[in-house]
Amino acid sequence: MIKKVVALSALLLVSLAPAARAQRSHDARPIEFGIDGALIFGLDDPRYAALVIPMPVFRVGFLMTDRVALEPRLQLVTVRGGGQTATDYGLELGVVYSPNGDRVGRGLYARPFIGISGSNVSGGGSTSDGEAGLGIGLKIPFADRRLATRWEANYAHGFGTPSTNALSLLFGLSFFTR
Numbered sequence: 721m722i723k724k725v726v727a728l729s730a731l732l733l734v735s736l737a738p739a740a741r742a743q744r745s746h747d748a749r750p751i752e753f754g755i756d757g758a759l760i761f762g763l764d765d766p767r768y769a770a771l772v773i774p775m776p777v778f779r780v781g782f783l784m785t786d787r788v789a790l791e792p793r794l795q796l797v798t799v800r801g802g803g804q805t806a807t808d809y810g811l812e813l814g815v816v817y818s819p820n821g822d823r824v825g826r827g828l829y830a831r832p833f834i835g836i837s838g839s840n841v842s843g844g845g846s847t848s849d850g851e852a853g854l855g856i857g858l859k860i861p862f863a864d865r866r867l868a869t870r871w872e873a874n875y876a877h878g879f880g881t882p883s884t885n886a887l888s889l890l891f892g893l894s895f896f897t898r
Contacts, residue, residue, distance in 0.1 A: 748898055752781030752789065754870060756892035763885040772797075775892070777810075786821040790814075791831070804844075810837040814855075826865075831855040831872065849880030859894065868894040 755775035762768040779793040795810035812835030820827045833855070838848030857872030870892040878884035 749783040750896040750898040751783070752779075752791075752894050752896055754779045754781070754892050754894040756793075756870070756872075756890045758891070759889040761887045763887065764882070777890075777892075779892075781816060781894075787818050789816040789818075791816050791833075793833075793835070795837075805842045807840045808837070809839070811835055812851075818859075826859060826861050826868075829857050829859060831857065831874070833874075833876075837878070847880065849878045849884075851876050851878045853877060855888075855890070857890070866896055868896070870894050 756777040756779065757773040757775045758770075758777070760768075760770045760772065762770075776797045777793055777795045779791055781789040781791040783789045791814045793810070793812040793814065795812075796807070797809075798805065798807045800806075812833045814831045814833035816829050816831045818827060818829045831854070832852075834850070834852045836848055836850055838846060840846035853874055853876035855872045855874030857870060857874075859868045859870050861868040870890070872888075872890040872892075874888050874890065876886050876888065878886075
């Protein structure tokens with residue numbers, strides 16, 4: 721399972737590398753690196769709430785225009801105890817649309833996304849499912865606009881059997897390269 725996550729991550733980064741190189745040579749758009757935590761509410765039976773900290777989600781935003789960024793995300797959490805290992809992972813690709821066109825993200829944004837998530841428990845098998853969703857958020861820059869806090873509410877639908885639905889409140893920190 722971990723091999724699949726690493727392979728998908730490598731494939732995603734390789735496919736995005738030409739876009740990053742083109743950005744550097746075109747007009748020096750900043751790249752956004754970020755980490756996110758979350759408060760997640762499962763809407764299906766059984767209902768649940770989960771606080772996910774410290775920041776297990778890593779994301780990179782490649783600005784395509786002043787309003788649109790392509791944003792891959794990777795989440796990886798591994799817990800080991802009592803001779804057992806449990807791993808949860810997620811790989812997403814989102815498109816961040818900022819209607820006000822601020823290159824370092826001041827203001828509201830919308831983020832539709834698709835991805836795959838799953839888990840692996842030693843001796844217990846593994847699962848993986850596709851997902852899609854939409855987030856609406858707010859970026860607030862500080863520190864001479866090199867850093868920003870990021871707050872997002874989103875809905876995600878998992879396409880497994882059975883399907884799942886969740887509402888999440890994300891909170892994060894972003895660093896801009898320029």
